[in-house]
Amino acid sequence: MTTSLSPAARLSRWMPKLVLAPSFVIALFFIYGLIAWNGYLSLSASRLLPNYTYVGFRQYANLFESERWWVALTNLGIFGGLFLFFGMAIGLLLAILLDQKIRAEGVLRTIYLYPMALSFIVTGTAWKWILNPGLGLEKLMHEWxxxxxxxxxxxxxxxxxxxxxxxxxxxxxxxxxxxFLAGLRGIDDSILKAAQIDGASLPRIYWRIIIPSLRPVFFSTLMVLSHLAIKSFDLVMALTAGGPGYATDMPATFMYTMAFSRGNIGLGAASATIMLTTVAAIVVPYLYSELRTKR
Known part of the structure; x- marks a missing residue:
């Protein structure tokens, strides 16, 4: 025998779905819908305005025949490699130093974290002043x-x-x-004490025990920084605007220039699709591994 639910019970059952429905519809349209539209534009003859005439992969052929696109890819490789290596190396070094229970750790942690509170626009503008030969570091050295x-x-x-x-x-x-500091603080102290009792030096403990234990943190950090490197736009625009000429062009600035400054929407859409594919190739395996680990 089945009992019918009261209106209040039915409302409570449907309330979570009703609350999530607007955000789901908005995300479906404005994120995935626009991604699909961009993908179709990359297969069209669009120039200054959208043109839905299908031309296949002609825009992608034009993209990879463009010298400027190859410059952008080369710059992404240089920037991405330096950004990942030095960002992770310096971050790990700072985390190890703070993990020594030094005085004023909270103050130092705040100082080191402060740059992340700034937008890339502010960072790019500040470093543009610092590195400008007529205003910043070079001028200061000459005055000294x-x-x-x-x-x-x-x-x-x-x-x-x-x-x-x-x-x-x-x-x-x-x-x-x-x-990395969060990962270091999550390591069991008994392992470190046992290694010290066995006579292992502090550098050896970090190299042999602690750093290998941070492998999941390394992986997560690599994913985040790779994502930031691929879609770098505001930092480049604020610091160099892609110049001199297009010497510091990146895929994101290339896409913006082609789509909104050069009047070539189809080529810009093709470059955006390549960027999306690259980001997906990094993020999807990461999400899959995280979900599989939780299961």
């Missing part, structure tokens, strides 16, 4: 009497991409430090 000092990377087409990496590492190192 070092007339031969020269640091013109910001206006040097061959070195400008390294200034983007410097600014990116400066902002991300504190965030990486926080992740």
């Amino acid at each position: 009497g070092w007339a031969s000092f020269q640091f013109d990377w910001l206006i040097n087409p061959d070195r400008a991409i390294y200034t983007v990496a410097i600014a990116g590492v400066w902002q991300s190192a504190g965030f990486v430090m926080a992740l």
Whole structure:
């Protein structure tokens, strides 16, 4: 014998679905719907305005024939490699130093984390002033009497991409430090004490025991920083605007320039689809491994 639910019980059962329905519909349309639209535009003859004439993979062929696109990919490789390596290395070093239970740890942790509280626009603008030969570091060294000092990377087409990496590492190192510090504080102290009783030195303990135990943190940090590197836009625009010329172009700035400045929506959509595919290739395996671990 089945009993019918009261209106209040039915409402309580449906309430979670009713609350989530608007956000679900909005996300479905404005995220996945626009992703699908962008994918179709990349297969169309769109130029200044959307043109839904299907042209297959012509835009992708034009994309990979573009010298500027290959410059953007090369810059992404340089920036991404430096950003990942130095961001993780400096962050791990800072975490190890703070893990020694030093005085004023809270103050130092706040100082190291502060750059992450800033937007990439602020970071790029600040480093643009610091690295400007006529305003920042070079001018300061000349005023201090070092007339031969020269640091013109910001206006040097061959070195400008390294200034983007410097600014990116400066902002991300504190965030990486926080992740590694949380991992260090989660390691069982009894393991470390047993290693010390056995006569292992502190550097050996970190190298042989602690750092290998941080493998999940390394993996998570690598995923986050890789995602940030691939979609870097605001830092580049604030610091170099893709210049000199297009020497510091990245895939995100290339997409913006083609779609909104050069009037080539189809080519911009193709580059955005390539970026989306690259990010998905990084994020999807990470999400799959996380879900499988929880199960």
